[in-house]
Amino acid sequence: MTQPFKGKNKSGLTRELIEALFPIFEQASAGAIAVDRNARITWINSSYSELLGLGDPASVIGRPVRQLIPQTRMPEVLESGKPLLLDIMEHQKQQLVVTRLPFFDETDEIVGAVAFVLYGDLQPLTPLVSKYRRLHQDLVAARKALAQNARTTRYSLSDFVGASPGVLEVKRRARLAAGREMAVLLLGETGTGKEVLAQAIHAASDRAGKPFVGVNVAAIPDNLLEAEFFGVAPGAFTGADRKLREGKFQHANGGTLFLDEVGDMPLALQAKLLRALQEGEVEPLGSNKVSSVDVRVIAATSRDLDAMIAEGSFRSDLYYRLNVLEIPIPPLRQRPADLGVLCEALLEDICRGQEPQGEMTDAALAVLAGYDWPGNIRELRNVLERALTMGEAGVLDAAAISKALPRSVTPAAINPAAQPLPHPQPVPPLAQTLAAAEAGAIEQALVASAGNRSQAARLLGISRSVLYDKLARLS
Ligand SMILES: Nc1ncnc2c1ncn2[C@@H]1O[C@H](COP(=O)(O)OP(=O)(O)OP(=O)(O)O)[C@@H](O)[C@H]1O
Ligand SMILES: [Mg+2]
Numbered sequence: 001m002t003q004p005f006k007g008k009n010k011s012g013l014t015r016e017l018i019e020a021l022f023p024i025f026e027q028a029s030a031g032a033i034a035v036d037r038n039a040r041i042t043w044i045n046s047s048y049s050e051l052l053g054l055g056d057p058a059s060v061i062g063r064p065v066r067q068l069i070p071q072t073r074m075p076e077v078l079e080s081g082k083p084l085l086l087d088i089m090e091h092q093k094q095q096l097v098v099t100r101l102p103f104f105d106e107t108d109e110i111v112g113a114v115a116f117v118l119y120g121d122l123q124p125l126t127p128l129v130s131k132y133r134r135l136h137q138d139l140v141a142a143r144k145a146l147a148q149n150a151r152t153t154r155y156s157l158s159d160f161v162g163a164s165p166g167v168l169e170v171k172r173r174a175r176l177a178a179g180r181e182m183a184v185l186l187l188g189e190t191g192t193g194k195e196v197l198a199q200a201i202h203a204a205s206d207r208a209g210k211p212f213v214g215v216n217v218a219a220i221p222d223n224l225l226e227a228e229f230f231g232v233a234p235g236a237f238t239g240a241d242r243k244l245r246e247g248k249f250q251h252a253n254g255g256t257l258f259l260d261e262v263g264d265m266p267l268a269l270q271a272k273l274l275r276a277l278q279e280g281e282v283e284p285l286g287s288n289k290v291s292s293v294d295v296r297v298i299a300a301t302s303r304d305l306d307a308m309i310a311e312g313s314f315r316s317d318l319y320y321r322l323n324v325l326e327i328p329i330p331p332l333r334q335r336p337a338d339l340g341v342l343c344e345a346l347l348e349d350i351c352r353g354q355e356p357q358g359e360m361t362d363a364a365l366a367v368l369a370g371y372d373w374p375g376n377i378r379e380l381r382n383v384l385e386r387a388l389t390m391g392e393a394g395v396l397d398a399a400a401i402s403k404a405l406p407r408s409v410t411p412a413a414i415n416p417a418a419q420p421l422p423h424p425q426p427v428p429p430l431a432q433t434l435a436a437a438e439a440g441a442i443e444q445a446l447v448a449s450a451g452n453r454s455q456a457a458r459l460l461g462i463s464r465s466v467l468y469d470k471l472a473r474l475s
Helices: 015-028 046-051 074-080 123-149 165-179 194-204 222-230 267-279 305-310 316-322 336-350 362-369 376-390 398-404 430-448 453-460 464-474
Strands: 031-036 041-044 084-091 094-104 110-119 184-187 212-216 256-260 296-301 325-328
Touching (some): 031 046, 165 194, 194 296, 267 316
Parallel strands (some): 184 296
Antiparallel strands (some): 084 094
């Protein structure tokens, strides 16, 4: 075989070594070509001239490579003396994966370049590309999670979807709240978007660049709440850290503190919270030193605070502190007009990065409008997800939706033995069945308790914080 180059490689590789390597590359690749210092073809193998549709390789020797391969970057390699190890070159609608290397004479003068077509199409790279895409998706998810932990917000006001009069009033008040520093109280059933709104208010306020710190009062055992809120002084008790452990108030300094489920706060802590808000000062557990903090408070609850005040389980003075601007969020059952836009937004979010899903039919929307949504938008999201996984690909008609709604969970569906099935069904993994049963039981308890989670936890025989934990994993 004729060799396309003379001399020795710049890196000092001997001519023998290059000559030994060259045939291996040439044979393994889908084509190879060499040019001289002036980018004229000095050699091309038959597989490359076939791939390019050039006919007899001898006929192109001496021609400028650009004339035959307009997209080539060989001149660049000759100019810079640097290899282009991996590139995708388009040639007549083909995508070629190529590598290009310069070569040098004994005095290190560039004398030409050689190129190999590693792959004649991108097909062999599919596993690599899909692995890259998967990793990229993981990265996006990790960044999202990190943003949450990094005390920043994920939502803005445009994420609060809906155009019914009730939602427009919510948004009007949220904008008002964003423009001022006053305390805000968000009232709404579970899953109505209190967290979304709290983040959106922070993101639209002057404090947007500062931390947003959420604390779910109901999810933390009562005896740990004070430390969680105000921090722990060094050596406050056996086993305490030697450094000050900061609480949520200190973390939120300069920004916004979101007190979620504030109605679940024990009375003793209510008094301490009131003092912190009045004085703008906090006292870590076991310390006698106070430090001042500057936080804007947004509180939320799904409980009836008026009734709690009447029965003495919520302090009225704290209530007035928190409730300078009240934003009641209407439950989904009171605004069926929003179902269409909500489904659209939720489906887009659920299917992100995948094939677009089929549209909802009007009949399917009518079925949704007939349900009373104790779990509100979170439940709507779960129902849509279930309908997508259970139904035929992309079909979201009335039948698929009815099947996904919890009330169609009949005893026969839970216990297949009660009604023999006409065909053998694929058996799902046990973990999946158990998770579905758990989600069903939780949903049933929330329906029975009209969304009151303390009561739902009692019905299920689990603690409130365990229920919160499970709900967080479901949403
Ligand atoms: N108006 C809305 N537009 C779009 N998505 C919404 C809206 N409201 C809620 N969601 C979605 O519903 C889910 C529940 O919302 P969120 O956690 O804010 O509710 P919540 O009121 O804080 O509920 P909980 O009382 O259970 O904590 C989230 O996935 C959120 O993105
Ligand atoms: Mg919430």
